[in-house]
Amino acid sequence: GAGVSQSPSNKVTEKGKDVELRCDPISGHTALYWYRQSLGQGLEFLIYFQGNSAPDKSGLPSDRFSAERTGGSVSTLTIQRTQQEDSAVYLCASSVATGTKRGYQETQYFGPGTRLLVL
Template identity: 85%
Template sequence: GAGVSQSPSNKVTEKGKDVELRCDPISGHTALYWYRQSLGQGLEFLIYFQGNSAPDKSGLPSDRFSAERTGGSVSTLTIQRTQQEDSAVYLCASSLASGSSTEAFFGQGTRLTVV
């Protein structure tokens, strides 16, 4: 597809369960970001991937959160033992590169609800 694709679009899970969120970036984009947006809040940076470099995990809120990017393309964000405060919209974005500060294009997000 032409844009960033995220799945699922909505996810309801029980507290304590693990969830996986998927992001398909724009083809050819080497940089990939995950953000979290809570109701009425700004976008909170989670993790950044650039090519084959080690990811920047500085925004991950706890060790329950992890992410990987396979083959420099698809990325999966995993949240283990979900808590109610994890409820938010999780947004993925991709860009051509970070060094030149090119614009990032976002997907539609995955709305996670922990009950």
């Protein structure tokens, strides 16, 4: 079956513009995650969804960042008034669920990412 897809694969924008990044999770996966990876760095957790709700938004770096998920499927990460420090690869992942018990992590399946460059 199809894996996680993300669009666009690359995005170049000017400072101050808004951008929308899209993630299509694996069909049937109820959990969806957004991460950010700057050059040479590890993954920075941004937000995750269980269904359409986001129990943990604390990873969003500022109020310029927002995310939504509708119909328990597609998710959109929006960055308003982009800054140069927002340049990074934005990765989306999905899993069957977030885990039925604390400590156990369901396997996360990652998309190829969206490479964002803010000029």
